[in-house]
Structures are given as structure tokens and as C-alpha cells.
Amino acid sequence: MHTFYNGILYIVPTPIGNLSDITHRALEVLKNVNLIAAENIRHTNILLQHFNIKNNLTSMNKDNEKIKSDILIKELQIGKKIALVSNAGTPIINDPGSILIKKCHLYNIKIIPLPGACAAITALSASGITNNRFCYEGFLPTKKTLRCNLLQSLKKETRTIIFYETKHRILESIQDIIEQIDKNRHIVIAREITKKWESIFGATATLMFEWLKKDKYRYKGEMVIIMDGFKKLNTTVFSKKTLDTLLILRNFFSLKQSVSITSKIHNVSKNNLYQYALKNKNDKII
CATH class of the missing domain: 1.10.10 (Arc Repressor Mutant, subunit A)
Structure with missing residues (x-):
């Protein structure tokens, strides 16, 4: 017979750029939980101070996730309410937290996910690329060999494909898409979504590479790559x-x-x- 505890873990999305995008529900949770587990305390404090929220914070990042998850589980087991937040967007997606979530399921601790900002979905909605079927691949590998191997494996993927990429590797990654996928494959780059310098631009991989090279400011900031899926000749x-x-x-x-x-x-x-x-x-x- 399972034992159910009073503790609750809230998964709380935070804005990916524009602080006005936070929901009323998210603010209420952040105000009222016993503890906020943040990827970066300093970063989350900026958000809390903006909305005049004072609460207890603890750090949970990729380096301490395993140990901290055990500590948080004990707090949840005695009835604490804890909010999990990342630096931006929906937690767990390319961010720490998966170990804690698995342990919550293991110990029958209630999890309440809140809807909110996610860069991948926000960019997809504005891409103009077919979006009823898509797959998310996260950040492309940093090493060229691994990156090329991944892209080669996705060459015949018919679903729309979503990647994250940094300004340091975007030109290399687009060049690899040209070589491993198709120079004429249509891609959209959504940069700095919801922020002041937001831009969304689509072109074939070759034209995108040339467009980016013309102005370094076109690939500054955080980027989402939306790539059209493979089209079978019909x-x-x-x-x-x-x-x-x-x-x-x-x-x-x-x-x-x-x-x-x-x-x-x-x-x-x-x-x-x-x-x-x-x-x-x-x-x-x-």
C-alpha cells in the first residue's frame, strides 16, 4: 500500500526574456511555497525582487543535482511545498531537475507542473514551418564529429526539427547542416525571443549561412533553429x-x-x- 505525503513539488516556468510573461499563478506559487530550488540563486533573485517576492532559495544545478535532490526529497516528505525554477523557461528542458522529478515519482510525492514560457515552442509557433509533428533535439553537440553524426542521422527525419545553439557555434552548425543535411533545406533562426533584439529569419541553409556572415549582430544572443523535415518525393x-x-x-x-x-x-x-x-x-x- 502506497503512502502519500503532503509535500508538493511545483514546476514553475519563468520568462525567457520579457518579465511580463510570467503568469499570475507562477507568482502566487513563488510567494507561498516554503522553498524555491533555483538553478542560479542570483539570477532568480532578480526575478523575485522585480515582483517584490521574498522567499527562501536553495541552489540546484547540474553539479549538485544528485545530492540536492536527496535533500529536497526529505523536505517534501515532511510536507514542504517546493518550487523548482530554471534560469529561464520551463524547468527540466535542458536544465537540472530530472533526477528530482524521478525521485518524486519513486516516493509518491505530488508534482504540479505550471504552464509557461518555452523558447522552443515559442519559436516554432512563429517559424512558418509545419508544426503539427516535430522533434526536439536540444543543443547540438559541441564537437564537430558528434554534431555531424547527429545531423546525418536526422537527414531523413520527416518531422520538423528543433535545435538550440549558441553564438559561438552557430556558423559551424549551419555549415554542417549544409554538408550533412541539404544546402537547400529550409531553416528558421529565432534569436532573443521575447527580448528587445528579437528577430526571426528563414531561408535555405546556404542563404542563412551567407546572411549570418554579413553581420555578427545577427547571431548574438540565444538562438533556436527550426529546420524543415525531410520531404519525400510524392x-x-x-x-x-x-x-x-x-x-x-x-x-x-x-x-x-x-x-x-x-x-x-x-x-x-x-x-x-x-x-x-x-x-x-x-x-x-x-
Whole structure:
């Protein structure tokens, strides 16, 4: 028979830039819990002071997470209410806390997650890239070999892919996407989301690399990369009218020119139509 304790662990998202994005519920929790477990006490104190909140804080970061989780579990077992916060956004996502969460499940301690800011989801919503199916890969590996191996494994991933990246490696990572994925793969970089210098820009990987290189301020701050998924060539998407147009134009222009004109007339993907035409150039339909 399980024993249930009165303690509660609250997972509390905090703003990723604009302090006004914090919810009323989050502020109430931060005011009323017995203890706030923060990734960085100094950083969290800035938030608390802004909203005139005074409470007890303890540090829980990647270096002390294992030991501190054991300590916090004991506090929860005697009925304490504890709020878990990271430096910004929703805790656990690339931040400390997973060990504590697992222990809470193990000891039947109630967990209450609050909704709130998350850079990955915020950026995805504004990317203009298909977002009904996506996967989150976190920060790309710092070492080139590991990064390239990961990107190669994702080359045929059909879902939209979300990465985090830093200003120090963004150019290298975009270059690796060009080499390992596809120079024409569409990507969007959302930088400094919710902050004063927020920017969202989309282009093919090649054009994105050139755009970033032109101005170092275009890759300063925190960045989310949203990458379009692999598109399987589907010949059924081309209507009879599209193929008839292509066939007629082939009597007057090169294959490349015919595809370019046809794609504009019928608003279809030039790359997909060209691949289809190459595959079927010996057939009567092209």
C-alpha cells in the first residue's frame, strides 16, 4: 500500500526574456511555497525582487543535482511545498531537475507542473514551418564529429526539427547542416525571443549561412533553429495540368527552364518537380 505525503513539488516556468510573461499563478506559487530550488540563486533573485517576492532559495544545478535532490526529497516528505525554477523557461528542458522529478515519482510525492514560457515552442509557433509533428533535439553537440553524426542521422527525419545553439557555434552548425543535411533545406533562426533584439529569419541553409556572415549582430544572443523535415518525393502531388504544361514547355526549353516556368505557373515545388522530371525524362509524360 502506497503512502502519500503532503509535500508538493511545483514546476514553475519563468520568462525567457520579457518579465511580463510570467503568469499570475507562477507568482502566487513563488510567494507561498516554503522553498524555491533555483538553478542560479542570483539570477532568480532578480526575478523575485522585480515582483517584490521574498522567499527562501536553495541552489540546484547540474553539479549538485544528485545530492540536492536527496535533500529536497526529505523536505517534501515532511510536507514542504517546493518550487523548482530554471534560469529561464520551463524547468527540466535542458536544465537540472530530472533526477528530482524521478525521485518524486519513486516516493509518491505530488508534482504540479505550471504552464509557461518555452523558447522552443515559442519559436516554432512563429517559424512558418509545419508544426503539427516535430522533434526536439536540444543543443547540438559541441564537437564537430558528434554534431555531424547527429545531423546525418536526422537527414531523413520527416518531422520538423528543433535545435538550440549558441553564438559561438552557430556558423559551424549551419555549415554542417549544409554538408550533412541539404544546402537547400529550409531553416528558421529565432534569436532573443521575447527580448528587445528579437528577430526571426528563414531561408535555405546556404542563404542563412551567407546572411549570418554579413553581420555578427545577427547571431548574438540565444538562438533556436527550426529546420524543415525531410520531404519525400510524392509524384501524386503533380496534377495532370502541371505535367501537361511541363510537357508542352519541353518542346521549346531545356528541362531546367521548363521546370522553373511550370513551378511558377502552378505554384509547385521547383526542386520536387525537377527531381520528378529527371526520374521520368525517358517516359512519354515528360
